[in-house]
Amino acid sequence: MRHRLVWVAFAALVLAEIGYPLVSGPARAHLTVATVLIGFAVSVAHAAVSRGPRAAAALVAVAGGGGLAVEALGVATGVPFGAYGYGDALGAELLGVPLVIPLAWTWMAWPAWLTAGRLARGVAARVAVAGLGLAAWDLFLDPQMVAEKYWTWASPRPALPGVPDVPRSNYLGWLVVAVALMALLAAVPDTRRPGPDAPMYALYLWTYASGVLAHAVFLDLPASAAWGGLGMGLVAVPLAVALLRDRYPRTAPRQARAERRISA
Template sequence: MVHPVPAAPPPHATRPAGVAATVAGRLRIGPVWALVALAVLVQIVYPLIPEAGRTAVTVLSVVVFAAASLADCARVHGYLSALALAVVAGGGGLFVESLGLRTGFPFGEYHYTGTLGPELFGVPVVVPLAWTMMAWPALVVGRTLCTRTVPVVLTAGLALASWDVFLDAQMVAAGHWYWTHPDPGLPLVPGIPLTNYAGWVLVAVVICGALHLALGGGPDGRRSRSTPAAVLYLWTYASSVLAHLAFFALPGSALVGGLLMGAIAIPYGRKVTRATRSRAVAGSDTERG
Protein backbone atom coordinates (compact mmCIF):
# COMPACT_ATOMS: atom_id res chain seq x y z
CA MET A 1 0.00 0.00 0.00
CA VAL A 2 1.39 3.39 -0.97
CA HIS A 3 0.95 6.08 1.63
CA PRO A 4 0.50 9.62 0.32
CA VAL A 5 3.39 11.94 1.01
CA PRO A 6 2.18 14.85 3.15
CA ALA A 7 2.42 18.20 1.47
CA ALA A 8 5.28 20.39 2.60
CA PRO A 9 4.17 23.12 4.97
CA PRO A 10 4.26 26.66 3.64
CA PRO A 11 7.54 28.46 4.35
CA HIS A 12 6.10 30.68 7.06
CA ALA A 13 4.78 27.66 8.97
CA THR A 14 8.31 26.41 9.56
CA ARG A 15 9.31 29.58 11.41
CA PRO A 16 9.23 29.52 15.17
CA ALA A 17 6.29 31.50 16.49
CA GLY A 18 8.64 33.95 18.18
CA VAL A 19 10.37 34.78 14.92
CA ALA A 20 7.09 35.39 13.12
CA ALA A 21 5.93 37.62 15.97
CA THR A 22 9.21 39.51 15.90
CA VAL A 23 9.00 40.14 12.16
CA ALA A 24 5.42 41.33 12.47
CA GLY A 25 6.39 43.53 15.41
CA ARG A 26 9.18 45.15 13.44
CA LEU A 27 6.83 45.88 10.58
CA ARG A 28 4.33 47.49 12.91
CA ILE A 29 6.88 49.55 14.78
CA GLY A 30 8.52 50.97 11.65
CA PRO A 31 6.09 53.89 11.12
CA VAL A 32 6.27 54.70 14.84
CA TRP A 33 10.05 55.01 14.74
CA ALA A 34 9.78 57.14 11.60
CA LEU A 35 7.48 59.58 13.43
CA VAL A 36 9.73 59.57 16.51
CA ALA A 37 12.75 60.36 14.35
CA LEU A 38 10.86 63.14 12.57
CA ALA A 39 9.74 64.62 15.90
CA VAL A 40 13.33 64.68 17.13
CA LEU A 41 14.55 66.18 13.85
CA VAL A 42 11.99 69.00 13.93
CA GLN A 43 12.94 69.85 17.51
CA ILE A 44 16.63 69.91 16.55
CA VAL A 45 15.85 72.32 13.72
CA TYR A 46 13.72 74.66 15.88
CA PRO A 47 16.43 76.59 17.74
CA LEU A 48 18.65 76.74 14.66
CA ILE A 49 16.28 78.79 12.48
CA PRO A 50 15.55 82.54 12.69
CA GLU A 51 12.96 83.57 15.26
CA ALA A 52 10.56 84.71 12.54
CA GLY A 53 10.12 81.11 11.39
CA ARG A 54 9.94 79.43 14.77
CA THR A 55 6.19 79.63 15.31
CA ALA A 56 5.44 77.44 12.29
CA VAL A 57 8.08 74.97 13.43
CA THR A 58 6.58 74.98 16.94
CA VAL A 59 3.21 73.91 15.55
CA LEU A 60 4.80 71.30 13.27
CA SER A 61 6.82 69.92 16.18
CA VAL A 62 3.73 69.41 18.32
CA VAL A 63 1.73 67.86 15.48
CA VAL A 64 4.46 65.34 14.62
CA PHE A 65 5.17 64.51 18.28
CA ALA A 66 1.44 63.97 18.94
CA ALA A 67 1.23 61.72 15.87
CA ALA A 68 4.18 59.68 17.20
CA SER A 69 2.52 59.26 20.59
CA LEU A 70 -0.83 58.28 19.08
CA ALA A 71 0.85 55.81 16.71
CA ASP A 72 2.85 54.24 19.52
CA CYS A 73 -0.22 53.95 21.74
CA ALA A 74 -2.01 52.22 18.85
CA ARG A 75 0.97 49.87 18.44
CA VAL A 76 1.00 48.90 22.12
CA HIS A 77 -2.71 48.87 22.96
CA GLY A 78 -4.63 49.07 19.67
CA TYR A 79 -6.36 51.74 17.63
CA LEU A 80 -9.27 52.20 20.02
CA SER A 81 -6.78 52.99 22.79
CA ALA A 82 -5.16 55.63 20.59
CA LEU A 83 -8.63 57.13 20.17
CA ALA A 84 -9.01 57.07 23.96
CA LEU A 85 -5.69 58.90 24.28
CA ALA A 86 -6.91 61.59 21.88
CA VAL A 87 -10.23 61.96 23.70
CA VAL A 88 -8.89 61.87 27.26
CA ALA A 89 -5.71 63.91 26.85
CA GLY A 90 -6.66 66.07 23.87
CA GLY A 91 -10.30 66.56 24.77
CA GLY A 92 -9.50 66.94 28.44
CA GLY A 93 -6.76 69.45 27.67
CA LEU A 94 -9.08 71.46 25.43
CA PHE A 95 -11.79 71.52 28.10
CA VAL A 96 -9.54 72.62 30.93
CA GLU A 97 -7.74 75.24 28.81
CA SER A 98 -11.08 76.70 27.70
CA LEU A 99 -12.26 76.69 31.31
CA GLY A 100 -9.05 78.37 32.41
CA LEU A 101 -9.39 81.16 29.87
CA ARG A 102 -12.89 81.97 31.06
CA THR A 103 -12.54 81.53 34.82
CA GLY A 104 -8.84 81.56 35.70
CA PHE A 105 -9.20 78.08 37.21
CA PRO A 106 -7.06 76.04 37.63
CA PHE A 107 -3.97 77.78 36.17
CA GLY A 108 -4.55 81.44 36.99
CA GLU A 109 -5.62 84.24 34.67
CA TYR A 110 -3.80 84.01 31.35
CA HIS A 111 -4.29 84.99 27.70
CA TYR A 112 -3.19 83.65 24.34
CA THR A 113 -1.78 86.22 21.94
CA GLY A 114 -3.16 84.72 18.73
CA THR A 115 0.19 83.58 17.34
CA LEU A 116 -0.33 79.80 17.44
CA GLY A 117 -2.76 79.34 14.58
CA PRO A 118 -6.42 78.25 14.47
CA GLU A 119 -8.37 78.27 17.73
CA LEU A 120 -11.27 76.27 19.14
CA PHE A 121 -13.25 77.78 22.03
CA GLY A 122 -10.50 80.40 22.28
CA VAL A 123 -7.77 77.76 22.61
CA PRO A 124 -5.17 77.22 19.87
CA VAL A 125 -5.76 73.76 18.39
CA VAL A 126 -2.08 72.95 18.89
CA VAL A 127 -2.50 73.19 22.69
CA PRO A 128 -4.67 70.05 23.21
CA LEU A 129 -2.27 68.29 20.85
CA ALA A 130 0.52 69.22 23.26
CA TRP A 131 -1.39 67.56 26.11
CA THR A 132 -1.81 64.49 23.89
CA MET A 133 1.80 64.28 22.83
CA MET A 134 3.20 64.12 26.37
CA ALA A 135 0.40 62.26 28.16
CA TRP A 136 1.32 58.94 26.54
CA PRO A 137 5.07 59.03 27.35
CA ALA A 138 4.23 60.23 30.87
CA LEU A 139 1.88 57.27 31.40
CA VAL A 140 4.59 54.89 30.18
CA VAL A 141 6.97 56.48 32.71
CA GLY A 142 4.48 55.97 35.53
CA ARG A 143 3.79 52.36 34.55
CA THR A 144 7.48 51.61 34.28
CA LEU A 145 8.48 53.05 37.65
CA CYS A 146 5.43 51.81 39.58
CA THR A 147 2.87 48.99 39.52
CA ARG A 148 0.02 49.94 41.84
CA THR A 149 -2.67 52.30 40.55
CA VAL A 150 -2.17 55.30 42.85
CA PRO A 151 1.64 55.46 42.51
CA VAL A 152 1.35 54.94 38.74
CA VAL A 153 -1.11 57.81 38.36
CA LEU A 154 0.76 60.19 40.66
CA THR A 155 4.11 59.46 39.03
CA ALA A 156 2.68 59.81 35.53
CA GLY A 157 0.97 63.06 36.50
CA LEU A 158 4.18 64.51 37.88
CA ALA A 159 6.11 63.28 34.84
CA LEU A 160 3.68 65.26 32.68
CA ALA A 161 3.37 68.36 34.89
CA SER A 162 7.11 68.80 35.45
CA TRP A 163 7.59 69.24 31.69
CA ASP A 164 5.55 72.43 31.91
CA VAL A 165 8.44 74.23 33.61
CA PHE A 166 10.18 74.11 30.24
CA LEU A 167 7.06 74.58 28.12
CA ASP A 168 5.68 77.69 29.79
CA ALA A 169 9.05 79.39 30.15
CA GLN A 170 9.73 78.91 26.44
CA MET A 171 6.26 79.91 25.23
CA VAL A 172 6.03 82.99 27.45
CA ALA A 173 9.48 84.11 26.31
CA ALA A 174 8.36 83.59 22.68
CA GLY A 175 5.24 85.71 23.29
CA HIS A 176 2.60 83.03 22.68
CA TRP A 177 0.77 83.63 25.99
CA TYR A 178 1.08 85.61 29.21
CA TRP A 179 -0.33 85.82 32.74
CA THR A 180 -2.18 88.79 34.19
CA HIS A 181 -0.69 88.15 37.64
CA PRO A 182 2.59 86.27 37.18
CA ASP A 183 3.77 86.50 40.79
CA PRO A 184 4.62 84.69 42.96
CA GLY A 185 6.43 82.20 40.74
CA LEU A 186 9.18 79.64 40.84
CA PRO A 187 12.67 80.95 41.64
CA LEU A 188 14.60 81.82 38.45
CA VAL A 189 11.51 81.32 36.24
CA PRO A 190 9.80 84.73 35.91
CA GLY A 191 6.46 85.44 34.27
CA ILE A 192 4.63 82.29 35.38
CA PRO A 193 2.68 82.04 38.66
CA LEU A 194 2.77 79.12 41.06
CA THR A 195 -0.97 78.66 40.45
CA ASN A 196 -0.10 77.49 36.93
CA TYR A 197 2.08 74.66 38.18
CA ALA A 198 -0.48 73.66 40.82
CA GLY A 199 -3.11 73.54 38.07
CA TRP A 200 -0.85 71.45 35.89
CA VAL A 201 -0.29 68.90 38.64
CA LEU A 202 -4.03 68.65 39.27
CA VAL A 203 -5.02 68.31 35.61
CA ALA A 204 -2.10 66.02 34.73
CA VAL A 205 -2.96 63.60 37.54
CA VAL A 206 -6.63 63.51 36.50
CA ILE A 207 -5.78 62.97 32.82
CA CYS A 208 -3.19 60.29 33.57
CA GLY A 209 -5.59 58.58 35.97
CA ALA A 210 -8.35 58.46 33.37
CA LEU A 211 -5.90 57.32 30.72
CA HIS A 212 -4.47 54.60 32.97
CA LEU A 213 -7.94 53.16 33.51
CA ALA A 214 -8.89 53.53 29.84
CA LEU A 215 -5.77 51.62 28.78
CA GLY A 216 -6.25 48.61 31.03
CA GLY A 217 -5.35 49.98 34.44
CA GLY A 218 -6.44 48.47 37.74
CA PRO A 219 -5.04 47.57 41.15
CA ASP A 220 -2.09 46.02 39.32
CA GLY A 221 -2.43 47.80 35.98
CA ARG A 222 -0.75 46.33 32.94
CA ARG A 223 2.47 48.13 32.12
CA SER A 224 3.06 49.81 28.79
CA ARG A 225 6.54 48.80 27.66
CA SER A 226 7.57 51.12 24.88
CA THR A 227 11.03 52.07 23.74
CA PRO A 228 9.66 54.78 21.39
CA ALA A 229 7.81 56.41 24.30
CA ALA A 230 10.98 56.21 26.41
CA VAL A 231 12.95 57.94 23.65
CA LEU A 232 10.30 60.66 23.34
CA TYR A 233 10.25 61.39 27.06
CA LEU A 234 13.99 61.25 27.70
CA TRP A 235 14.75 63.22 24.55
CA THR A 236 12.27 65.91 25.62
CA TYR A 237 13.98 66.19 28.99
CA ALA A 238 17.57 66.28 27.76
CA SER A 239 16.88 68.53 24.76
CA SER A 240 14.85 70.96 26.87
CA VAL A 241 17.69 71.43 29.36
CA LEU A 242 20.16 71.97 26.52
CA ALA A 243 17.93 74.28 24.47
CA HIS A 244 16.95 76.50 27.40
CA LEU A 245 20.56 76.80 28.48
CA ALA A 246 22.32 77.16 25.13
CA PHE A 247 19.77 78.54 22.65
CA PHE A 248 16.90 80.31 24.42
CA ALA A 249 18.90 82.28 27.03
CA LEU A 250 16.72 80.79 29.79
CA PRO A 251 19.23 79.40 32.30
CA GLY A 252 16.72 79.63 35.15
CA SER A 253 14.21 77.25 33.57
CA ALA A 254 17.09 75.03 32.40
CA LEU A 255 18.17 74.63 36.03
CA VAL A 256 14.75 74.45 37.72
CA GLY A 257 13.18 72.32 34.98
CA GLY A 258 16.28 70.14 34.90
CA LEU A 259 15.91 69.44 38.61
CA LEU A 260 12.12 68.98 38.73
CA MET A 261 11.64 66.93 35.58
CA GLY A 262 14.96 65.21 36.20
CA ALA A 263 13.67 63.90 39.52
CA ILE A 264 11.53 61.54 37.43
CA ALA A 265 13.35 61.39 34.09
CA ILE A 266 16.72 60.35 35.55
CA PRO A 267 15.43 57.37 37.61
CA TYR A 268 13.29 56.39 34.65
CA GLY A 269 16.26 56.55 32.30
CA ARG A 270 18.30 54.38 34.64
CA LYS A 271 15.54 51.79 34.86
CA VAL A 272 15.10 51.71 31.08
CA THR A 273 18.86 51.34 30.63
CA ARG A 274 19.04 48.45 33.12
CA ALA A 275 16.11 46.71 31.45
CA THR A 276 17.68 47.12 28.02
CA ARG A 277 20.98 45.66 29.25
CA SER A 278 19.18 42.74 30.89
CA ARG A 279 17.33 41.93 27.67
CA ALA A 280 20.59 42.17 25.72
CA VAL A 281 22.33 39.78 28.13
CA ALA A 282 19.37 37.38 28.03
CA GLY A 283 19.47 37.47 24.23
CA SER A 284 23.20 36.70 24.22
CA ASP A 285 22.72 33.79 26.59
CA THR A 286 19.94 32.42 24.39
CA GLU A 287 22.13 32.62 21.28
CA ARG A 288 25.02 30.84 23.05
CA GLY A 289 22.67 28.16 24.30
Protein backbone atom coordinates in the same frame (compact mmCIF):
# COMPACT_ATOMS: atom_id res chain seq x y z
CA MET B 1 6.83 47.40 10.31
CA ARG B 2 4.35 49.68 12.06
CA HIS B 3 6.68 50.04 15.02
CA ARG B 4 9.45 51.10 12.63
CA LEU B 5 7.18 53.84 11.34
CA VAL B 6 6.79 55.11 14.91
CA TRP B 7 10.58 55.31 15.17
CA VAL B 8 10.72 57.18 11.86
CA ALA B 9 8.13 59.67 13.11
CA PHE B 10 10.10 60.06 16.33
CA ALA B 11 13.23 60.86 14.30
CA ALA B 12 11.25 63.53 12.43
CA LEU B 13 10.20 65.01 15.77
CA VAL B 14 13.81 65.17 16.94
CA LEU B 15 14.85 66.96 13.74
CA ALA B 16 12.00 69.46 14.11
CA GLU B 17 12.99 70.24 17.70
CA ILE B 18 16.64 70.61 16.76
CA GLY B 19 15.56 73.21 14.22
CA TYR B 20 13.66 75.33 16.78
CA PRO B 21 16.64 77.42 18.00
CA LEU B 22 17.84 77.91 14.43
CA VAL B 23 14.81 79.92 13.26
CA SER B 24 12.91 82.92 14.59
CA GLY B 25 9.78 84.99 14.13
CA PRO B 26 6.89 83.48 12.14
CA ALA B 27 9.08 80.58 11.02
CA ARG B 28 9.59 79.57 14.64
CA ALA B 29 5.85 79.70 15.32
CA HIS B 30 5.15 77.55 12.25
CA LEU B 31 7.83 75.08 13.34
CA THR B 32 6.31 74.97 16.83
CA VAL B 33 2.93 74.01 15.37
CA ALA B 34 4.54 71.41 13.10
CA THR B 35 6.45 69.94 16.05
CA VAL B 36 3.27 69.54 18.08
CA LEU B 37 1.52 67.88 15.15
CA ILE B 38 4.38 65.41 14.73
CA GLY B 39 4.57 64.72 18.47
CA PHE B 40 0.82 64.12 18.59
CA ALA B 41 1.08 61.73 15.64
CA VAL B 42 3.97 59.82 17.25
CA SER B 43 2.13 59.24 20.53
CA VAL B 44 -1.25 58.40 19.01
CA ALA B 45 0.34 56.09 16.45
CA HIS B 46 2.25 54.26 19.15
CA ALA B 47 -0.90 53.92 21.25
CA ALA B 48 -2.74 52.46 18.26
CA VAL B 49 0.06 50.07 17.31
CA SER B 50 0.87 48.88 20.83
CA ARG B 51 -2.56 49.00 22.53
CA GLY B 52 -5.07 49.13 19.70
CA PRO B 53 -7.33 51.80 18.18
CA ARG B 54 -9.61 51.98 21.23
CA ALA B 55 -6.67 52.93 23.43
CA ALA B 56 -5.55 55.55 20.90
CA ALA B 57 -9.08 56.99 20.78
CA ALA B 58 -9.23 57.02 24.58
CA LEU B 59 -5.89 58.85 24.71
CA VAL B 60 -7.15 61.53 22.33
CA ALA B 61 -10.46 61.85 24.19
CA VAL B 62 -8.92 62.01 27.67
CA ALA B 63 -5.75 64.02 27.07
CA GLY B 64 -6.86 66.01 24.04
CA GLY B 65 -10.49 66.55 25.06
CA GLY B 66 -9.61 67.05 28.71
CA GLY B 67 -6.77 69.38 27.80
CA LEU B 68 -9.03 71.50 25.62
CA ALA B 69 -11.72 71.66 28.31
CA VAL B 70 -9.37 72.73 31.07
CA GLU B 71 -7.57 75.25 28.83
CA ALA B 72 -10.88 76.78 27.79
CA LEU B 73 -11.85 77.02 31.45
CA GLY B 74 -8.48 78.56 32.25
CA VAL B 75 -8.73 81.22 29.53
CA ALA B 76 -12.29 82.09 30.54
CA THR B 77 -11.93 82.09 34.33
CA GLY B 78 -8.26 81.85 35.33
CA VAL B 79 -8.94 78.49 37.03
CA PRO B 80 -6.92 76.35 37.63
CA PHE B 81 -3.71 77.90 36.26
CA GLY B 82 -4.13 81.63 36.76
CA ALA B 83 -5.25 84.38 34.39
CA TYR B 84 -3.65 84.15 30.95
CA GLY B 85 -4.41 84.61 27.27
CA TYR B 86 -3.10 83.32 23.96
CA GLY B 87 -1.68 85.36 21.11
CA ASP B 88 -2.48 84.58 17.49
CA ALA B 89 0.84 82.98 16.49
CA LEU B 90 -0.26 79.38 17.10
CA GLY B 91 -3.06 79.34 14.54
CA ALA B 92 -6.72 78.42 14.65
CA GLU B 93 -8.53 78.51 17.98
CA LEU B 94 -11.53 76.87 19.59
CA LEU B 95 -13.05 78.41 22.73
CA GLY B 96 -10.11 80.81 22.88
CA VAL B 97 -7.56 77.97 22.82
CA PRO B 98 -5.22 77.26 19.87
CA LEU B 99 -6.06 73.80 18.55
CA VAL B 100 -2.44 72.69 18.87
CA ILE B 101 -2.58 73.06 22.67
CA PRO B 102 -4.76 69.99 23.40
CA LEU B 103 -2.65 68.11 20.85
CA ALA B 104 0.41 68.96 22.95
CA TRP B 105 -1.29 67.56 26.06
CA THR B 106 -1.90 64.33 24.13
CA TRP B 107 1.66 64.24 22.80
CA MET B 108 3.27 64.13 26.24
CA ALA B 109 0.53 62.36 28.19
CA TRP B 110 1.22 59.02 26.51
CA PRO B 111 4.99 58.78 27.15
CA ALA B 112 4.42 60.02 30.71
CA TRP B 113 1.81 57.29 31.24
CA LEU B 114 4.02 54.51 29.86
CA THR B 115 7.06 55.77 31.74
CA ALA B 116 5.07 55.64 34.97
CA GLY B 117 4.03 52.10 34.13
CA ARG B 118 7.69 51.20 33.89
CA LEU B 119 8.56 52.79 37.23
CA ALA B 120 5.52 52.42 39.52
CA ARG B 121 3.64 49.47 40.98
CA GLY B 122 -0.09 49.76 41.51
CA VAL B 123 -2.62 52.04 39.85
CA ALA B 124 -2.47 54.87 42.42
CA ALA B 125 1.32 55.06 42.28
CA ARG B 126 1.29 54.97 38.50
CA VAL B 127 -1.26 57.78 38.29
CA ALA B 128 0.82 59.92 40.68
CA VAL B 129 4.10 59.33 38.83
CA ALA B 130 2.47 59.88 35.43
CA GLY B 131 0.84 63.10 36.62
CA LEU B 132 4.18 64.36 37.91
CA GLY B 133 5.89 63.26 34.70
CA LEU B 134 3.46 65.23 32.55
CA ALA B 135 3.22 68.30 34.77
CA ALA B 136 6.99 68.63 35.15
CA TRP B 137 7.29 69.10 31.38
CA ASP B 138 5.67 72.51 31.81
CA LEU B 139 8.70 73.69 33.76
CA PHE B 140 10.35 73.76 30.32
CA LEU B 141 7.34 74.50 28.16
CA ASP B 142 5.77 77.53 29.79
CA PRO B 143 8.90 79.72 30.13
CA GLN B 144 9.85 78.89 26.52
CA MET B 145 6.44 79.71 25.07
CA VAL B 146 5.98 82.83 27.20
CA ALA B 147 9.36 84.08 26.01
CA GLU B 148 8.00 83.85 22.45
CA LYS B 149 4.77 85.65 23.48
CA TYR B 150 2.64 82.70 22.39
CA TRP B 151 0.73 83.32 25.61
CA THR B 152 1.07 85.79 28.47
CA TRP B 153 0.09 85.86 32.13
CA ALA B 154 -1.96 88.68 33.62
CA SER B 155 -0.41 88.31 37.10
CA PRO B 156 2.82 86.29 36.93
CA ARG B 157 3.69 86.78 40.60
CA PRO B 158 4.60 84.96 42.76
CA ALA B 159 6.90 83.09 40.41
CA LEU B 160 9.74 80.61 40.66
CA PRO B 161 13.17 82.23 41.17
CA GLY B 162 14.65 83.12 37.80
CA VAL B 163 11.37 82.56 35.90
CA PRO B 164 9.53 85.83 36.55
CA ASP B 165 6.90 85.65 33.79
CA VAL B 166 5.09 82.45 34.86
CA PRO B 167 3.15 82.22 38.16
CA ARG B 168 3.69 79.31 40.52
CA SER B 169 -0.08 78.70 40.43
CA ASN B 170 0.34 77.52 36.83
CA TYR B 171 2.59 74.62 37.80
CA LEU B 172 0.31 73.58 40.64
CA GLY B 173 -2.67 73.70 38.27
CA TRP B 174 -0.79 71.56 35.78
CA LEU B 175 -0.06 68.98 38.46
CA VAL B 176 -3.69 68.76 39.59
CA VAL B 177 -5.00 68.49 36.03
CA ALA B 178 -2.30 66.04 34.94
CA VAL B 179 -3.06 63.68 37.83
CA ALA B 180 -6.78 63.90 37.05
CA LEU B 181 -6.20 63.08 33.37
CA MET B 182 -3.96 60.16 34.27
CA ALA B 183 -6.62 58.82 36.63
CA LEU B 184 -9.06 58.85 33.70
CA LEU B 185 -6.49 57.19 31.46
CA ALA B 186 -6.01 54.47 34.08
CA ALA B 187 -9.62 53.43 33.54
CA VAL B 188 -8.82 52.37 29.96
CA PRO B 189 -8.05 48.62 29.79
CA ASP B 190 -4.40 47.96 28.88
CA THR B 191 -4.62 45.49 26.00
CA ARG B 192 -0.95 45.42 25.09
CA ARG B 193 0.02 44.01 21.73
CA PRO B 194 3.42 42.58 20.75
CA GLY B 195 5.96 45.36 20.36
CA PRO B 196 8.14 47.66 22.43
CA ASP B 197 7.31 50.76 24.44
CA ALA B 198 10.90 51.87 23.80
CA PRO B 199 9.88 54.70 21.42
CA MET B 200 7.91 56.36 24.20
CA TYR B 201 10.71 55.91 26.72
CA ALA B 202 13.04 57.49 24.17
CA LEU B 203 10.57 60.33 23.61
CA TYR B 204 10.35 61.08 27.32
CA LEU B 205 14.13 60.99 27.82
CA TRP B 206 14.75 63.06 24.68
CA THR B 207 12.25 65.69 25.83
CA TYR B 208 14.04 65.89 29.16
CA ALA B 209 17.62 66.00 27.87
CA SER B 210 16.87 68.34 24.95
CA GLY B 211 14.91 70.64 27.25
CA VAL B 212 17.84 71.03 29.62
CA LEU B 213 20.30 71.57 26.76
CA ALA B 214 18.15 73.95 24.73
CA HIS B 215 17.18 76.16 27.67
CA ALA B 216 20.69 76.27 29.12
CA VAL B 217 22.63 76.79 25.87
CA PHE B 218 20.47 77.96 22.98
CA LEU B 219 17.44 79.79 24.39
CA ASP B 220 19.11 81.80 27.16
CA LEU B 221 16.73 80.40 29.79
CA PRO B 222 19.11 79.00 32.40
CA ALA B 223 16.64 79.13 35.29
CA SER B 224 14.02 77.05 33.48
CA ALA B 225 16.78 74.66 32.43
CA ALA B 226 17.52 74.15 36.12
CA TRP B 227 13.89 73.93 37.27
CA GLY B 228 12.92 71.65 34.41
CA GLY B 229 16.01 69.53 34.91
CA LEU B 230 15.12 69.16 38.56
CA GLY B 231 11.37 68.57 38.20
CA MET B 232 11.25 66.37 35.12
CA GLY B 233 14.40 64.64 36.30
CA LEU B 234 12.41 63.14 39.18
CA VAL B 235 10.87 60.84 36.56
CA ALA B 236 13.37 60.88 33.69
CA VAL B 237 16.43 59.93 35.74
CA PRO B 238 14.80 56.87 37.39
CA LEU B 239 13.59 55.82 33.94
CA ALA B 240 17.10 56.04 32.53
CA VAL B 241 18.48 54.06 35.47
CA ALA B 242 15.80 51.38 35.07
CA LEU B 243 16.51 51.01 31.36
CA LEU B 244 20.25 50.78 31.97
CA ARG B 245 19.67 48.08 34.56
CA ASP B 246 17.59 46.16 32.05
CA ARG B 247 20.38 46.35 29.52
CA TYR B 248 23.23 45.73 31.93
CA PRO B 249 21.80 43.67 34.81
CA ARG B 250 24.05 43.50 37.83
CA THR B 251 23.06 39.88 38.44
CA ALA B 252 24.76 38.68 35.26
CA PRO B 253 28.35 38.70 36.64
CA ARG B 254 27.17 36.96 39.82
CA GLN B 255 25.43 34.28 37.79
CA ALA B 256 28.50 33.78 35.64
CA ARG B 257 30.72 33.40 38.72
CA ALA B 258 28.26 30.92 40.25
CA GLU B 259 28.19 28.87 37.06
CA ARG B 260 31.97 28.78 36.94
CA ARG B 261 32.11 27.56 40.55
CA ILE B 262 29.58 24.82 39.82
CA SER B 263 31.38 23.68 36.68
CA ALA B 264 34.70 23.61 38.57
